[in-house]
Amino acid sequence: MPEAFLDNSLWRNIYCVLAGDSSTCAARDYSSGFFPAGMEWLAFLVSAAIIIFLIVNAVLGGVIVLIWGERRLFGRFQSRTGPNRWGPFGTLTSVADAVKTMFKEDLVPAEADKILFNLAPVLIAAPALTVFAIIPWGVGTYVADLNIGVLFIMAITSLTTLSVLTAAWSSANRIAILSALRSVALLISYEIPMALALVGVIMLAGSMSLGDIIAAQGIPFIIVQPLAFFVFFIAAMAEMARAPFDLTEAESELAAGYLNDYASMKFGLFFLAEFMAEISTAAIVTTLFLSGWKGFDPIPSHFWFGAKLIFVLFVIIWFRMTLPRLRVDQVLKFAWKGLFELTMINIIVTAVLLAILPNPSTSELWIMAAINWPVAIISIWGVSKLLGTAPYSHPQPDPNAPSYPVGSESIPTDAVLGAEPSNAANQAPQAQQEGGN
Amino acid sequence: MAVKTQPVTVNLGPQHPSTHGVFRMRVMFDGEEIVDVEPVFGYLHRGSEKLAEERTYTQIVTLTDRMDYVSSMLNNQAYILAVEKLAGIEPSPRGVWLRMIAGELQRIASHLVATGFLLQDLGALGTPLIYSMRERENILDLFEMLCGARITNSYLRPGGVFMDAPGEFWPALDRGLDDIVRSIDDLETYLSGNEIVFSRTKGTAVLPQELLINASITGPMLRASGVDWDLRHRAPYDYYDRISFERKLHTASDNYARYWVRVQEARESVNIIRQCIDQIEPGPVRPSFDDVPRLIRPPSGDAYAAIEGSKGELGFYLVSDGGIAPYRMHVRSSSLINLTLLRDMLIGGQFGDLFVTFGSVDLNMGEVDR
Numbered sequence: 111m112p113e114a115f116l117d118n119s120l121w122r123n124i125y126c127v128l129a130g131d132s133s134t135c136a137a138r139d140y141s142s143g144f145f146p147a148g149m150e151w152l153a154f155l156v157s158a159a160i161i162i163f164l165i166v167n168a169v170l171g172g173v174i175v176l177i178w179g180e181r182r183l184f185g186r187f188q189s190r191t192g193p194n195r196w197g198p199f200g201t202l203t204s205v206a207d208a209v210k211t212m213f214k215e216d217l218v219p220a221e222a223d224k225i226l227f228n229l230a231p232v233l234i235a236a237p238a239l240t241v242f243a244i245i246p247w248g249v250g251t252y253v254a255d256l257n258i259g260v261l262f263i264m265a266i267t268s269l270t271t272l273s274v275l276t277a278a279w280s281s282a283n284r285i286a287i288l289s290a291l292r293s294v295a296l297l298i299s300y301e302i303p304m305a306l307a308l309v310g311v312i313m314l315a316g317s318m319s320l321g322d323i324i325a326a327q328g329i330p331f332i333i334v335q336p337l338a339f340f341v342f343f344i345a346a347m348a349e350m351a352r353a354p355f356d357l358t359e360a361e362s363e364l365a366a367g368y369l370n371d372y373a374s375m376k377f378g379l380f381f382l383a384e385f386m387a388e389i390s391t392a393a394i395v396t397t398l399f400l401s402g403w404k405g406f407d408p409i410p411s412h413f414w415f416g417a418k419l420i421f422v423l424f425v426i427i428w429f430r431m432t433l434p435r436l437r438v439d440q441v442l443k444f445a446w447k448g449l450f451e452l453t454m455i456n457i458i459v460t461a462v463l464l465a466i467l468p469n470p471s472t473s474e475l476w477i478m479a480a481i482n483w484p485v486a487i488i489s490i491w492g493v494s495k496l497l498g499t500a501p502y503s504h505p506q507p508d509p510n511a512p513s514y515p516v517g518s519e520s521i522p523t524d525a526v527l528g529a530e531p532s533n534a535a536n537q538a539p540q541a542q543q544e545g546g547n
Numbered sequence: 548m549a550v551k552t553q554p555v556t557v558n559l560g561p562q563h564p565s566t567h568g569v570f571r572m573r574v575m576f577d578g579e580e581i582v583d584v585e586p587v588f589g590y591l592h593r594g595s596e597k598l599a600e601e602r603t604y605t606q607i608v609t610l611t612d613r614m615d616y617v618s619s620m621l622n623n624q625a626y627i628l629a630v631e632k633l634a635g636i637e638p639s640p641r642g643v644w645l646r647m648i649a650g651e652l653q654r655i656a657s658h659l660v661a662t663g664f665l666l667q668d669l670g671a672l673g674t675p676l677i678y679s680m681r682e683r684e685n686i687l688d689l690f691e692m693l694c695g696a697r698i699t700n701s702y703l704r705p706g707g708v709f710m711d712a713p714g715e716f717w718p719a720l721d722r723g724l725d726d727i728v729r730s731i732d733d734l735e736t737y738l739s740g741n742e743i744v745f746s747r748t749k750g751t752a753v754l755p756q757e758l759l760i761n762a763s764i765t766g767p768m769l770r771a772s773g774v775d776w777d778l779r780h781r782a783p784y785d786y787y788d789r790i791s792f793e794r795k796l797h798t799a800s801d802n803y804a805r806y807w808v809r810v811q812e813a814r815e816s817v818n819i820i821r822q823c824i825d826q827i828e829p830g831p832v833r834p835s836f837d838d839v840p841r842l843i844r845p846p847s848g849d850a851y852a853a854i855e856g857s858k859g860e861l862g863f864y865l866v867s868d869g870g871i872a873p874y875r876m877h878v879r880s881s882s883l884i885n886l887t888l889l890r891d892m893l894i895g896g897q898f899g900d901l902f903v904t905f906g907s908v909d910l911n912m913g914e915v916d917r
Contacts, residue, residue: 188677284557288576288898353672354743362565362668362902434743435670437899438579499746505804507773507796 119250124157161253169242173385177204180427187431208378216374219281226280231372231379234273237266238386245393246320248403248412259320260312263394264305267349270387271297274358274368277380281371289367292438293358296348299445304345306453310338310460311398314470314478320397327401328472333479337456337486339399341449346391347429348441350384354433355441362435392422448493455489456482554582561590565668565902568912572889572901579898584890591916599876604630604705604843607876611863612699615882615914617660618857620646620653620690623703628784628852629863630705634845639834642707643785644827648720649693649702650854651816651823655727656686657857658767658813661909662734665806668906669747675738682730685723692716705843707833720824724817731814739807748803752892752904756800762888766859766881767808768908772800778855790822802900802907809909842871858882858909878917882910 178193178201185192193200218227244259246252256262271293278290312318314334315326323331332339348355358367369380396402396418405414436444463481467474560571569590575583595614599607611622624646631638663679687697693712694702702708738744754764756772769776777794779787795811797804833839845867853862859881866875885908892904 184673188674189681190677284555288555288557288579291578353670356670357899360670360899361672362670363899365563365565431672431674433671434666434741434747435899436743437747437897439897440746494742498742499749502749502799505797505799505807507775507798 117250118252118255120161120252121157122250124160125153128153128157165242165253166239169239169386169389170382172389173382174204174208176385176389176423177207179423183424183427184431187428211378211381212375214374216376217371219283219371221282222371223280223282226276227371228376230273230277230280231376231383233276234270234383235379235386237269237273238383238390241266241390242386242393244320245390246324246397246402247415248410251403251412252321255319255321257317257319260308260318260323260398264301264308267387267390268297268301270349270383273383277372278368281368283370285364286368286370289358289360289364292360293351293368295438295442296351296355296357299442300345300348300449303341303445303449303453304349306450306457307338307342307345308398309453310335310456313457313460313464314475316469320402323398324402324404327404329475329479330399330401330404332399334475334482335399335456335460336479336483337452337459337489339395340486340490341452341456342399343395345445345449346395347426348445350387350391350426352388352426353430354435356430356435357438357441360435388423388426389419392419392426395422444497448497452489452493455485459485552577559901560587565905566912567664567905567910568915570912570915574893574898574901576898581893581896581898581901584893586886586889588886588912589916591912593917595917596876596878600872600874603841603871604634604845604873605841607873608703609699609701612701613913614878614880614917615657615856615858615861615911616698617911618653618657619698619700620649620702621657621854621856621861623700624650624785625852625854625856625861626863627703627705628854629850629865630843630845632852633848633850633865633867634705634839634843636706636839636843637834639707639831640786641711641827641830642704642832644823645693645708645712645832646703647785647787647790648820648823648827649690649700649708651820652686652689654857655813655816656683657909658809658816659683659686661809661857661906662738662806665802665903665906665909666738666744668902669744675734678730678734678737682727685726689716689720689723692719704833706839707831709833711832717824720820724820728814728817731810735810739810745803747900747903748806748907749799749801751802751900752896752907753799753801754888754892758888758891759800762884764859764885764888766856766885767805767812768859768885770795771797771804771808773798778853778860782853784852784854786823786826789826790819792819792822802903805907805909844869844871853879856881858911858914859885878914880914880917882912882914886910886915 181203182192182200193203196202196206218224241263243253244256244262246255274293275290278286278293311323311331314331315323317323317326351358358364359369360367364370369377372380393415396415400418400422402418403411403415405411459482460478463478464470467478470478554575554577556573556575558571559574560566561569566572571587571590573585573587574581593613595610599610602610608623608626611626612619614622627646630636659679659682663676666675666679667673690700690702691697693716694700694708694710696702702710754768754772756774759769759772760774765776773796775794775796778784779790779792780794792815795808795815797808845865847867847869849864849866851862851864853860855861860879861881862879864875864877864879865873868874889905889908892908893901896904
């Protein structure tokens with residue numbers, strides 16, 4: 111077994127049960143493996159397959175639970191019950207939805223580019239799953255710890271837009287194309303602040319590997335790098351195209367945009383990918399800013415990771431439920447004129463602090479936090495002043511000025527109500543008022 | 548390298564989640580910018596005006612319910628005023644107070660719906676809409692106590708209303724008014740200071756005052772441009788001359804001003820209802836059948852009566868040939884006339900603002916197509 115996997119409990123346990131390799135598995139007593147000596151490479155491949163199977167199914171199961179949880183939360187936010195019919199507390203609603211989606215008729219538009227049209231759902235689901243390969247779910251529980259982990263995340267998540275563009279272009283639908291163009295604009299704008307926000311974190315940790323970044327978090331980086339967290343969280347929401355940045359789907363404008371022509375399980379894959387992206391974003395935020403699986407001792411690390419993940423997911427859903435959508439030009443302006451400047455401030459301040467305090471210890475991280483927080487609050491306040499909408503200067507008309515174009519006193523009823531009454535019976539309004547008195 | 552571009556024409560509607568019914572727009576886009584808009588309507592045309600020629604004056608009340616189905620009481624009121632004017636009917640005072648209370652409650656309900664759907668069009672995923680609808684439900688409960696119906700009320704009759712309010716209505720109304728004031732406060736806390744709402748609605752779809760007046764736009768759209776024109780004040784019908792209320796105006800004439808005027812008017816309606824409760828007196832709610840028979844035969848002639856509806860001036864023009872049914876009925880529907888400036892509001896704007904502007908006009912396809 112390769113040396114790099116020795117401290118990975120997920121790999122080691124599965125591999126040792128399969129291979130019983132005495133050189134790597136001496137720490138535990140595995141009597142014998144299922145593979146004869148000399149065939150350890152096969153055991154390695156089989157354990158890789160098992161791990162991928164486990165992770166993919168855990169993520170898909172997580173999506174089912176997330177959809178249920180999100181719908182229940184939506185209900186609570188909107189002062190209603192949410193799904194509560196299938197299973198206890200409606201837990202089987204997502205399962206029923208999945209079955210329904212699979213059995214729907216699979217429609218392909220006549221003018222669609224068939225190959226690309228069928229390829230797009232796969233193209234969007236595959237990268238969404240790939241991100242989970244590098245996420246550390248607990249102590250030594252990950253598929254791979256890449257030394258360029260952060261770069262890998264940025265590269266994989268940006269593939270989503272290509273799939274959206276493919277879906278929109280191949281379905282030959284004008285509304286879908288409008289939606290895809292928005293998606294591209296959104297990605298190009300938000301990739302940059304997102305990547306630059308992570309520069310501060312990488313500088314502090316001195317590594318791009320997620321394992322090293324977690325190890326470097328003596329205190330969670332949300333405390334040390336508030337500005338980076340602020341920018342990264344917003345940019346990640348935009349990358350997911352979730353409200354208030356849901357310009358690509360924009361139900362009230364584009365009526366689901368690029369998803370317009372998809373039905374059945376192809377739509378289901380897009381839907382899955384959206385929720386997988388939500389989970390992976392929450393997991394990345396947890397890892398980079400909330401110190402991942404770290405916590406205090408009696409509670410296992412996996413539980414810590416799960417609890418933080420659920421909290422971040424809750425905040426994402428909370429945002430989605432509360433805020434209206436921004437317009438395209440406002441979204442782009444916010445990225446280039448707001449978030450970009452904030453990341454620059456963060457990088458400069460972090461660089462200066464690191465020049466003074468290289469390789470910071472936990473107490474030195476607290477000193478950095480004490481400097482970073484005022485910087486973050488002042489700069490966010492400044493940007494909000496710069497980009498905020500100015501209130502009206504004269505919202506109310508001047509009461510003394512003559513109102514345009516009519517005078518201020520009452521005018522006779524007949525002048526408004528039109529035609530001269532054509533007979534005696536039509537004198538009713540006067541009679542009515544006398545009667546009223 | 549020069550990129551060859553061309554404008555794209557897209558059909559929005561009639562099957563679209565944000566067209567407030569079945570409305571269709573052929574929109575030409577240059578990127579995100581709107582170059583041309585062609586409204587297409589008539590998908591909800593039911594021929595109400597023609598149907599009215601075959602019904603008695605009392606039966607037509609049910610047709611008016613279905614025109615602007617989010618403010619049935621106000622439709623009833625406008626129609627009944629026209630009938631009373633045509634036939635020379637003197638209404639019962641208690642009936643008049645009751646229909647004023649019902650009308651103002653309906654105005655609050657309609658403005659709540661308008662605000663909720665405006666936020667829905669802004670992209671808030673249902674939360675403000677459901678909050679508005681929840682408050683509207685309380686008003687519909689009050690209507691149910693009054694007349695047994697919630698949406699298509701048909702509560703009014705020539706000369707008053709068909710049934711007196713039950714005893715438990717009045718304490719429920721008091722509680723309901725307090726709830727409405729509180730919920731409008733909540734709504735304003737949530738919306739009026741919200742940066743996203745403000746930045747998306749301020750300065751969009753601005754209409755000059757002169758254009759609004761020339762196009763005979765009425766209602767909150769007109770008052771949002773600073774014109775002090777409210778028929779309840781200018782040409783008081785029913786007992787509005789005994790009510791004092793504040794007319795809320797805004798000068799910006801943009802989407803935010805229109806939203807703001809509606810919210811403030813809903814507040815003001817609560818004051819009007821409180822004054823009505825103070826002044827209402829016991830008595831019959833409609834004249835006896837000796838004075839106003841079931842089958843009204845107005846003398847031949849015509850009459851036009853208008854009220855300040857929830858969306859603007861709502862007028863009914865009736866022509867009688869002396870028979871039991873009107874010879875002709877025509878409705879001056881504020882929704883249709885307010886829609887006429889759609890092109891002026893949309894062209895040059897952004898796609899994202901299209902449905903927000905549409906929502907800020909607050910139209911109802913049932914009233915546009917009739």
